[in-house]
Amino acid sequence: MAAKILYIEDNPLNMRLVRKLLRSFGYTMIEAIDGASGLKMVRQEQPDLILVDVNLPDIDGLEITARLKADPDFAHIPIVALTANAMHGDREHCLNAGCDGYIAKPITRQELHNTIAHLLSSAQSASAS
Numbered sequence: 001m002a003a004k005i006l007y008i009e010d011n012p013l014n015m016r017l018v019r020k021l022l023r024s025f026g027y028t029m030i031e032a033i034d035g036a037s038g039l040k041m042v043r044q045e046q047p048d049l050i051l052v053d054v055n056l057p058d059i060d061g062l063e064i065t066a067r068l069k070a071d072p073d074f075a076h077i078p079i080v081a082l083t084a085n086a087m088h089g090d091r092e093h094c095l096n097a098g099c100d101g102y103i104a105k106p107i108t109r110q111e112l113h114n115t116i117a118h119l120l121s122s123a124q125s126a127s128a129s
């Protein structure tokens, strides 16, 4: 079965781009446009991986990550932060919050594909062992 990926993103253009890319990679995508609905969707849908925009209108992506990583029901789900401000130290903030991966916008097809494929295969071998 195709992996189910949740993307939490308030920017429609990024959402559209990622929708197109994930579809071409063969993944199933579910979408949320803010942090509160994203967290609700994690509970309802149990995604295999989460892509989260760092800058969201309500709860920021790092806070979402920290909350999920603190919850034993969801801590195993790989989370990739996507950030527009690729500033020095940004990657560290994401990893400190518990993100498993980090992508600086603009999103490229290759980087998105590699990051997701790598994390999904790690998660799969972790649950099999």
Ligand code: MN
Pocket: 009, 010, 011, 053, 054, 055, 056, 057
């Ligand atoms: Mn945003």
